[in-house]
Amino acid sequence: MNFKITGQVSVDGKGVSNLIVMGFDKDLLSDDFLGKAITDKDGRFKIEFSESDFRDLFEKKPDVYIKVKSSDRGRTIFTTEDSVRFSSKKEEHFVIDIPLEEWETPHDDADSDMKKSVAVGVRFDEDMDGFMGTNVKGYKDGDDYGRRHGNTISFSVKIEIDSVEKFIGISNHEANLSGFATVNSLAGQTKMSIKNGIFNLMNINTKTGQRNMTYRFNFETPDGQLYYFSGFKDIFHDKGQMDMIDDLTTLFFHIYSGKDSNEELVGSGIMYFRMRDIFSLLGTIKPFNHSNMTQGVSSVTKFASFFMGEAIKTYQPGPRFLYNTRYKNFVLSGKVEEQASGGIKQLFMFSGIFEKDFPWGDGEAMSDCALLMSSDDGGFIKYGITARSLESLSIDLDANTFAYKGDLFKIPDDNTLSFFDIHSSKKKMDLEKVKVEIEIKLETISYNEKVDLTFDIIDNLEKIIPDDIEDSIRKLIPNIGLLGLFISP
Known part of the structure; x- marks a missing residue:
């Protein structure tokens, strides 16, 4: 079955040419791109698409909305996403008249919408404790010294990922970190507030090439002395060992006197996440800034899929004939x-x-x-x-x-x-x-169309597995890999 989206875009009643109109099918997890058109001299446009462009497992008709973008900078100047036309007819017609004052309003960014969308985030809590040796450089030596002298250290932190979509990208797996820390040798059991906290998941160590989970923050003792905490979990598979749990629960750290690692070293040691607390941690994983439950669940699933996908890439045993990379x-x-x-x-x-x-x-x-x-x-x-x-x-x-x-x-x-x-x-x-x-x-416009160069075996599998089932799985588990090269120009 074939479908059409037609309409006209005008400003104060006068049609506007050379605008980019893009059609989308609204879905629970991620929207389908239906096509695009350029408005003519009267502001009219037509987008044609077929059932194969949108159909999912339980969807027979598209839920249509459109975006209007400027042709010069690609910014969105109008969208009907807030008023989706559910179970659309074979032809949907849009008459869009933009007030002159909105049309002339400047936009800060090339891709900024007139109505900014709020990124959906995920937050979770983590508690760790361990031992520190003062005036000790080695992590293990500091741990041994701290155990002998009762120099304990602990923190209870909340990690907030402002945008899951941005976080699971190729780079910049960075999140905010807040909470409190206790360092027995510096302030007894006084809880000291964490400042300037940053958490990085699976970032690359520039010297070793290995992946680390890093925790960095400042804290201040009651007498006003500022300290800097810098710790990492070493995410690396030692051949012949089942070391994933140990790596994910062991944090090596230094503490410096001052604002950063350029200051004098105060001590070193090792902290541990106790596996008895795993269910408590899982219970704290929650979305925020989501508009509905489905959007929230999707964000948590994407984060979990990304984390597990990266862990599997590191710790899967044996020869690696198949792998997923970006x-x-x-x-x-x-x-x-x-x-x-x-x-x-x-x-x-x-x-x-x-x-x-x-x-x-x-x-x-x-x-x-x-x-x-x-x-x-x-x-x-x-x-x-x-x-x-x-x-x-x-x-x-x-x-x-x-x-x-x-x-x-x-x-x-x-x-x-x-x-x-x-x-x-x-x-x-x-x-x-x-x-x-x-x-x-740059002043560019995304093609919004991917180029898939799949292997023959995938082409054969796709003949067996319905497209709607495959798409539903990929939306739920974005880190799932298929054999081939997938390019977004």
């Missing part, structure tokens, strides 16, 4: 103007963030950035860097932004620059290094 790639070419001389230079750059296992399933993660710019002698100056992780690299395709602040190394005349060259102390000394700060704001 990446972001950024490529740009054009011209830039030198501020000092006013001269025009040719520019080409590329950068990427590649998850663990990309592309060969080797357990490694990688990030890179390269910059080429024309020189006065007719050639190019070339700089680049590659590392397991670049902490100051940000590729936010949803916000249309790119940023990198840090080192780049001059690429030699043979046009090769390897990971070993950059990170070997001997080789690194021979490389010319520059400090760069790159910030780019």
